[in-house]
Amino acid sequence: MSGKNRRDGGAKSGGGWAAVAAELRSAIGEGKHAPGSRLSSERALSERFGVSRVTMRRAIAELEKEGLLRVARGSGAYVRADMPVRFQLGDKVRFSKDLTAADADLTRKVVSARDVPANADVAARLNLQPGETVLEMCVVAYADALPVSVVMRSCPAERFRGLAEKFVAMSSFTAALKDYGVTDYWRRSTDITARMPTEAEARLLQQSRLVPVLAYAGEDIDAEGTVISCQIGCFASERVFVTV
Numbered sequence: 453m454s455g456k457n458r459r460d461g462g463a464k465s466g467g468g469w470a471a472v473a474a475e476l477r478s479a480i481g482e483g484k485h486a487p488g489s490r491l492s493s494e495r496a497l498s499e500r501f502g503v504s505r506v507t508m509r510r511a512i513a514e515l516e517k518e519g520l521l522r523v524a525r526g527s528g529a530y531v532r533a534d535m536p537v538r539f540q541l542g543d544k545v546r547f548s549k550d551l552t553a554a555d556a557d558l559t560r561k562v563v564s565a566r567d568v569p570a571n572a573d574v575a576a577r578l579n580l581q582p583g584e585t586v587l588e589m590c591v592v593a594y595a596d597a598l599p600v601s602v603v604m605r606s607c608p609a610e611r612f613r614g615l616a617e618k619f620v621a622m623s624s625f626t627a628a629l630k631d632y633g634v635t636d637y638w639r640r641s642t643d644i645t646a647r648m649p650t651e652a653e654a655r656l657l658q659q660s661r662l663v664p665v666l667a668y669a670g671e672d673i674d675a676e677g678t679v680i681s682c683q684i685g686c687f688a689s690e691r692v693f694v695t696v
Contacts, residue, residue: 469510472501476511480520480531488598491521491529524658530598537600538693543638560623563590563602563656565616567609574606577671577682585609589616591685592656600692602656603685612680634674642670644694649686657688664689 479485491497491512498508512529515521521529537558568588575582587609593601605625607615611632618628629637646664654661665686672681687694 468503469507469514472503472508472511473514475501476515477518477520480515485531486596487531488596489531490527490597491531493528522659525660526655527658530658537595537691538695539687541639541642541644541694557596558593560591560593562616562620563592565589570606574682574684577669578606578608578679580608587612587615589619590656595691598691599657599688601685601687602653603683605681605683605685607681629680634680637672637674637680640671640673640679642668644668646689647686653686657686659688659690666692666694 476485476491485491492500494505494508494512497512498505501508503511512521512523516523516529520532522532523529566588567585569583570578570580570586572582574580574586575584578586580586585608586606589605589607591603591605592599593603615625615628615632618631619625622628626637645667647667649657649659649661649663649665651661653665654663657665666689667686669684670682671679672683674680
């Protein structure tokens, strides 16, 4: 028997990809791999089970088909979370109160922040002229290590200079906005639709571009009725329930 065939049979697996899949399936069922957690690399798993990477890839594909794993290209295989996260949509949208998930730590991360000329859509939402400078922040929300939403949050740059840094320091837009005289704010409107994700959205959400997302767009106003921000983003449809 060749070395390759010995590896494909696997001293530990004893039966090729099906045995490897069975062992991983059992480990997931026993909670050895937490929902949302990332498995070791394909190479590391191949060495652990004593099989070739082709065999390992076939086992992972089987568990993905069964719905136990999700595979993000360039990122790895993740145990599917059995949350799901729930988002309560109302006239006051607050991350800490409106996004909930049982037994999950909810966090946000500013992926990028920059001043850019407002396109026609953003300008109209912010009551600005196209081309006026806005602060554009790309923010990803996570339930534990699993991304559940990505949004481009845009604000008039002149009024909200330094907002991204204040949010990072305070971990709250509500708290950060108080430094700009915004003691309270409301969601003026929110539009929701289903569509396929962009390449960037799929990468940030660690999902396939073939899986739809729940896209949304809305504007926030302060106590005087002035639009302070607009948000254009999406939820991972398999991980979030939206309640109106």
